[in-house]
Amino acid sequence: MASGKARFDDIYGQADPRAYFTRLGPLEYEIPHHAQPVFRRVAAERAALDDGLPGVPAVLDLCCSYGINAALLNHDVTLAELYGRYASPAVRDMSTAELAAWDKQFYAERRRPDALPVYGLDVSVSAVGYAREVGLLDAAFSDDLEQSPPGPELARALPGVGLVTLTGGGSYVTERTFARLLDGARRPVWVSAFVLRTVSYEPVIGALSDRGLRTTADTSRTYPQRRFTDERERRYATEAVRALGRDPAGLEEGGRFHSLYYESRPGASSRPGREGV
Template sequence: MSGLDSGGAARGKSRFDDIYVQPDPRAYFTRLAPLDYEIPHHAQPVFRRLAAERAAYGAGRAEGLVVLDLCCSYGINAALLNHDVTLAELYERYTSDTARRMSTQELAAWDREFYAERRRPDALRVYGLDIAAPAVRYAREAGLLDAGFTDDLERVPPGPELRAALPEVGLITLTGGGSYITERTFTALLDAARGPVWVSAFVLRTVSYEPVARRLAAYGLRTTVDTSRTYPQRRFTDEQERRYAIEAVRGLGGDPSGREEAGRFHSVLYDSRPGPAR
């Protein structure tokens, strides 16, 4: 997740821009730990399952699949997808006294060894896209991303490097970035894609995904969602943010009782695959 505003940021939601422009992820985990930011934990088994299904849909070989993680920040989703590690372990690791004493270069070297030892045999190639350049750079240095891009697709078309990489992508993932990117980003990505691209997006209930779903339909992707199942994202930072979320959910026809009213943002999972329009 990147909290940097790229044109689609929700007004009333707290901003975390400062933790995405640090040279490494220690501030990210330190700041988000008290808020119980947990959506990557919920996404971990979902993305693993969908990656296997997408690989079977295509050539039938998982090693040929490339995943593009939008708003990838420090490569957290890539870490959880490709390595035997949990989000709780990452919180413990990056807020530890050991990590606190390291320089960024030492931390990156420590991470490269850590992730190499825990890399899964079914690991996939993962590309990351985020306008927070320091976060993407670190994810590359730690060995979490096979390629990283910082193109702001809300404002400009893909650059030559990203455009050259997009035909390889078979699955696009998103956790937490739905408040900051719009259908413009998905249009830019799918215009340059080749072959069927699936999209799996965890989107806050405070945000309408309908404009994105309509745009994906223009590329032959049918979007499904189970609105009865929600995934807690994080605690609210304050009462003002809680009131904003409750009002936003109600404004979209949702019921915040037991979810946002209880003190947390909640997301729903949108799954887009090739298929007939609804």
């Protein structure tokens, strides 16, 4: 456990997403469910902005793992259905190749007519490779932007990106990653991010501001992410939240990580229920 927060590195290095869902299911990992309607709304708004321009702006899902957000964005499926699918006895004895073939058909049959191109970025080669193979991602990259600039393939893809999305990766990526993504962009880029309350998003907000984006924070609510693995993790989270000047009462003290939602747009203005930051 790094800094008191459990890590799940082993489930992201598997050849397919079964371990991801069977490990996170009992912890009620739910942030992609909360992000689904938000990302659909924001992605549609961002796509409309380029109406009349060549091509459709792509969504780049940061820390995308097995393409869960892409599945929920572009397909008529819920997170609960995915948990049930990958934990079912039907998939237990399948090979990865068999599961991939089953998944490819499953997602193709549920593809929404308003589906948008989605790129995935995650340091797990196996996770993004699986998501690409079954059709969830239009392009997949494993560049570690915390350590180095985008490689040639990602650099060629970034000019087509119009929206960057994030759920759950705010503990692992910093302003370096966001700066390198935006520095390679050519279209106006929006950022839609769910970030744990245990983490300060201020450095990222600063990097985005330096590149012409104004960030607004949704102050009307928090979004539960998952249950804590144990008492040590609960203590870590409540202490981290207090250190940032936030109150864990009824939230982290209740046994779950909670996230805040941040939206960044070029010259964006505050909306009801939000405050500019």
